[in-house]
Amino acid sequence: MKSVGWPILTASALLLTVSGNVLAHDPVFGIGPHVLFKDGMEAAIEVHQEKAGDEKESELGLELVYGITGDWAAGIDVPYVFKDDGTDTSSGLSDLQVFTKYRFWREDSLGRQKSAAVLLAINGENGDEKDSPPLGNGATDAIVGLTFGYEGIEKYRWASARYVLPGKNDAGFQKGNKWLVDFVVGWRPTPPEYTKPDTVWLLELNGEIADNAELNGTALANSGGTEWFIAPGIFWTTRNFAIKSGIQIPVSSDLNGTQDKPDYRAKLSFEWHL
Amino acid sequence: MKLTILKKTAVTGTRLLLAGTLASIALMWSSASFAGGTQYDLRVDGLACPFCACGIEKKFTKTEGVESVDVDLKKGLVIVKTGDGKTFKEDELKTIIHDSGFTMKSMTEKAR
Numbered sequence: 001m002k003s004v005g006w007p008i009l010t011a012s013a014l015l016l017t018v019s020g021n022v023l024a025h026d027p028v029f030g031i032g033p034h035v036l037f038k039d040g041m042e043a044a045i046e047v048h049q050e051k052a053g054d055e056k057e058s059e060l061g062l063e064l065v066y067g068i069t070g071d072w073a074a075g076i077d078v079p080y081v082f083k084d085d086g087t088d089t090s091s092g093l094s095d096l097q098v099f100t101k102y103r104f105w106r107e108d109s110l111g112r113q114k115s116a117a118v119l120l121a122i123n124g125e126n127g128d129e130k131d132s133p134p135l136g137n138g139a140t141d142a143i144v145g146l147t148f149g150y151e152g153i154e155k156y157r158w159a160s161a162r163y164v165l166p167g168k169n170d171a172g173f174q175k176g177n178k179w180l181v182d183f184v185v186g187w188r189p190t191p192p193e194y195t196k197p198d199t200v201w202l203l204e205l206n207g208e209i210a211d212n213a214e215l216n217g218t219a220l221a222n223s224g225g226t227e228w229f230i231a232p233g234i235f236w237t238t239r240n241f242a243i244k245s246g247i248q249i250p251v252s253s254d255l256n257g258t259q260d261k262p263d264y265r266a267k268l269s270f271e272w273h274l
Numbered sequence: 275m276k277l278t279i280l281k282k283t284a285v286t287g288t289r290l291l292l293a294g295t296l297a298s299i300a301l302m303w304s305s306a307s308f309a310g311g312t313q314y315d316l317r318v319d320g321l322a323c324p325f326c327a328c329g330i331e332k333k334f335t336k337t338e339g340v341e342s343v344d345v346d347l348k349k350g351l352v353i354v355k356t357g358d359g360k361t362f363k364e365d366e367l368k369t370i371i372h373d374s375g376f377t378m379k380s381m382t383e384k385a386r
Contacts, residue, residue: 025323037329038373070373108320108377110350151322153347194324194345237325240332273328 025151028233028246028267029206030182032158033117033149035103036067036273042075044271053260054086055133059094074100083133094127095136099143111153119145119162129169138169145180156186156200176211176224186235197238204231206248212256225255227262240273310386311341312361316352320376321345327352330374337370350379355386 026032036042042065049058058081065075077097083090099121106115121143127136147160160182166175184204192198206229213223233246248265255261321327324345330352331343339360344353352371356362364381371378 025326035375037333037375040329040332070375110319111322111348113320113322153322192324192347194327194347198324240328242325
């Protein structure tokens, strides 16, 4: 039987796999409505790290995306994690994620694109939940999302909301449902030229509102709560290659019971359109 | 007698050389006429990001006969140059642009 402290670490593990979708030109931590050109392939390598008190998690992920149509893409995220809860360490394959995004609305004009998309993602339960710290939560989780984006020659803005519906594992543990909301602005200081490197600066406001986790139907006091982060980031591209990076800095934490507040979260990704 | 044969040979040789030269010029001219291909200037909406616009180039360069693709983001222009004999219908171009995630507004076509 797992100790009460286990769900807290597992809650942070879910966070990494929730924010996995790279698809550019989208925010670093939030999601955007971008998909991929028809029959296009995208390959991305992502590095995430987060620290909360004595707990630290690092993740190396491989993401592959396919453009089914010019408005619909699907992909898979394969994460390999390294965990340290201050007492034990573990490493290995974490829960795989499969996802699909459909851009159902698009309005194009000269130098501008406004669009909206829906997202559906499923986190598998292949990560070893018996490891210490556990590499997965032993349950299948679903994530649904809605996102709007405005992309211009000089300025960007996005707004998105995702709802996480965690499953229950064999031990009767279930994380709390969670809302993830994101508001992002971007600025391109130098007008883009097609064959030259391009830089966009990003600033995100990311919110997470989570219910209490439950163990066999009983709410766990030291779980759930509300957190807000400010996340500066950068998006640099040249031709079909992109580097995206950002850091989440907590600005407000209202966590239930006794929980370690996050110190920081960082993300770096390298992306190719093939 | 020998002089007459030599004169006839020289004249024949000159005529052959002239005919060969004219044939070569004709061949080069006809080759030049077909080697130009076509240039399509497409007015495309939604272009703001070079990384995203690269998808248009990817789609076109998978098509046989396309020699080059260039994009002017500020003017919303995609310039496609094709080789000898390769032409596009307007609907084909609209589909390629749509499949790339953008909208084609108009096009012009000219011989290169």
